[in-house]
Amino acid sequence: KAGVTQTPRYLIKTRGQQVTLSCSPISGHRSVSWYQQTPGQGLQFLFEYFSETQRNKGNFPGRFSGRQFSNSRSEMNVSTLELGDSALYLCASSVQGGDGYTFGSGTRLTVV
Amino acid sequence: AQSVAQPEDQVNVAEGNPLTVKCTYSVSGNPYLFWYVQYPNRGLQFLLKYITGDNLVKGSYGFEAEFNKSQTSFHLKKPSALVSDSALYFCAVRPYSGAGSYQLTFGKGTKLSVIP
Numbered sequence: 001k002a003g004v005t006q007t008p009r010y011l012i013k014t015r016g017q018q019v020t021l022s023c024s025p026i027s028g029h030r031s032v033s034w035y036q037q038t039p040g041q042g043l044q045f046l047f048e049y050f051s052e053t054q055r056n057k058g059n060f061p062g063r064f065s066g067r068q069f070s071n072s073r074s075e076m077n078v079s080t081l082e083l084g085d086s087a088l089y090l091c092a093s094s095v096q097g098g099d100g101y102t103f104g105s106g107t108r109l110t111v112v
Numbered sequence: 113a114q115s116v117a118q119p120e121d122q123v124n125v126a127e128g129n130p131l132t133v134k135c136t137y138s139v140s141g142n143p144y145l146f147w148y149v150q151y152p153n154r155g156l157q158f159l160l161k162y163i164t165g166d167n168l169v170k171g172s173y174g175f176e177a178e179f180n181k182s183q184t185s186f187h188l189k190k191p192s193a194l195v196s197d198s199a200l201y202f203c204a205v206r207p208y209s210g211a212g213s214y215q216l217t218f219g220k221g222t223k224l225s226v227i228p
Contacts, residue, residue: 035216055214
């Protein structure tokens with residue numbers, strides 16, 4: 001079966017712009033989580049959605065937001081981009097959240 | 113709050129030798145524990161998980177891990193390393209229930225290099 005699909009794979013944006021990343025979970029998975037990976041901070045949890053509701057949020061500023069649609073697809077948005085937002089953004093899906101996570105290949109965001 | 117420590121940034125092992133990648137954790141209550149592997153410019157690939165039951169967990173590609181509650185450890189092992197095992201390995205934890213139970217907390221990662 002198809003895995004977790006993240007689009008786009010690569011993105012270059014300018015400081016101050018905003019960006020939207022997309023994640024399509026495995027069919028039947030209703031939980032979608034987002035993580036930021038940087039060399040300095042490692043893997044950090046952004047937020048988790050289940051059935052269109054945000055259940056958990058990490059310690060990131062309000063510029064980072066997300067949503068989940070009725071088909072379980074999820075998007076995350078970063079507004080007013082800063083250089084420090086350059087990272088690999090990973091999406092993970094799970095049937096209900098917590099028991100096992102399948103990760104996508106990620107979106108590499110570069111802010112210049 | 114939960115935390116994971118991977119005390120070694122890098123582990124070098126000769127091909128054919130056994131390998132161990134160490135992980136200790138801190139969490140309230142019972143833990144769910146995971147190991148993931150990451151190859152360059154790729155996402156995380158699931159190796160194995162511990163939820164309950166037998167302390168020795170067998171996973172993908174010949175990897176296994178032993179859950180030790182008293183030492184709060186979950187070390188990853190493989191009897192015979194392959195060059196293709198060279199990658200970045202992450203240990204992760206989440207509490208069984210309560211606050212934070214829908215998020216994984218990761219260690220900093222251990223780079224494994226298998227030398228031919």
